[in-house]
Amino acid sequence: MKKNVIVSLADSNYFELLNELVDSIKSFEKSKDTAICILDAGLSKQQKDILVKKVDEIKSAEWDIDVPAFKVKGKEWLKSQVSRAFLPKYFSNYEKYLWIDCDAWVNNWESVELYFKACEDGKLGITQTLGPGYKIMSKVNWLFGKIAIIKSQNFKHAIKSKIGINKARKLAFAPHINIGVFSLEKNSPGWSSWQKNLEQTLKSGNIFGSEGLAINMSVYIDELETEFLPLNCNWIASNLLPKFDEIKNTFVEPYLPNHKIGIMHLAAGIWDGNKDMRLNKDILIKVKTIQKRLLSKSLRFGY
Template sequence: MKENVIISLADSNYFELLDELVESIKIFKESEKTAICILDAGLTEDQKRILSKKVDEIKSAEWDIEVPDFKIKGKEWLKSQVSRAFLPKYFPNYKKYLWIDADAWVNSWEAIELYFKGCENKKLSISTTADRAYGRVLRAEWFFGSFARIKSQNYKHAKSSGFSEKIARKVALKPHLNIGAFALEAEAPHWNIWQKNLKTALKSGKIWGSEQIAMNITIYNDELDVEILPAYCNWTLIEALKFDKNKNTLVEPYLPNHQIGIVHFAGKNNDQIRNNKNFISKVKTVDGDEIEMKLRFNKN
């Protein structure tokens, strides 16, 4: 029995991305000791048949927390915002659970090892959207000279999701935890607290982003243990990536140009890449050159 598992979710529209994620995991020999499980949020029978030959198990995602139909509007893939908080329920008997969004792929197994190592001793292992290469992490609305109104993702989402002003302020200036990749042990206390906060978020706010603000509140307000990993473990600022010709891999833009662990096409800025696997991106190299390349995973 494999102790650790990597889990993702997709509908039929994200199948190609999901399949690339699975292939990017399996290309590493180390993956032979790690299970891969899939939550189905609208895959076709043919798609599930293809995946079943590559992964350990596929199960249908559910609305683990009741959500009004007017919020769902037929978007069954939004189950990803709920079901990821219930992973041990879907796939029991594993020790460590690593979630990776379907629009991501694994470039270095080191990141996988860090996620699993980081969640030991019942901690959440996760990275943030704050990094030296990412630039602005807060917005300020300036008025009356030197006075400004600070705007943060955590504060905005906490308020719109029905959390108190006190909680919203407590999490407002904290680095935003990116739930697109995270790891937890089966017995970690985070699951129950996260689910509780998620119920609050889903009751008052939108489904999209609910699981992320719920986890940020779980860590920063409920003060559960966390191991914050480097941004290269879950890299989302795709336009800032660089390519190392000598090592033939994608790296951070600044020294020491560490190899990117997970390439994550999150956000509207990456729509073109997500929608077209043959999209050509202009990528700077560490030696000052610029090349054109496809950034979607290709095992060839």
């Protein structure tokens, strides 16, 4: 019986990315001991027929918290902003859960093992969007050259979600936590904290981003015990491009000691003009190598 599970979600538009994520997981021999489960938010029958041969379970995602129909507007993929906070409800036979967004893929199995280790004893395993080379963490509008109006991601979402000014201030300059990759045990208090906050953020704020704000509230306001993992465990390439090691044939962090990227995350897209690499696998970008060359590379799995 497998005790650990990796879960992701997609609709038909992101099927190729989801399929690549599954293939990246299964490329590691150690993955045989880990289940793979999928939440379906609009996959076609043909797509599910492909996936069912590779994964352990596929279940339809639901609106686990009531959301006004006008906010949904037919975008079933928005269920990912709610259902990921209820993973033990969907897949109850596991002890540890690792969520990976479908626009991410596994490059180093050590990161998977770190996430499962990080969530022991009820802790949340997650990565802050903060690291060497990050030049801007919050945006500010300056009035009269000295009065600052905060526009950090946490603060902006907190104000729109009407969670209260005191809570918003606590989040204003806290390093943002990306919810695209995280781990929790089945019986962790993190689930109830997250769900409680998510109910609040969904009332007034946008659906998209609500779950991220809610988990930031759990960590920085509810003080959920958290194990913060290194940035290479959830490398958001749109924030900072990796480098490529031509000798080891792998993506690495751009600064010394050039640790291997564990999970490559294409959140927010990798763009060439108006074309997004997530939806067009032919898109290539210039990537520096640690051998001091410049290559045209895709950041998708297997390309």
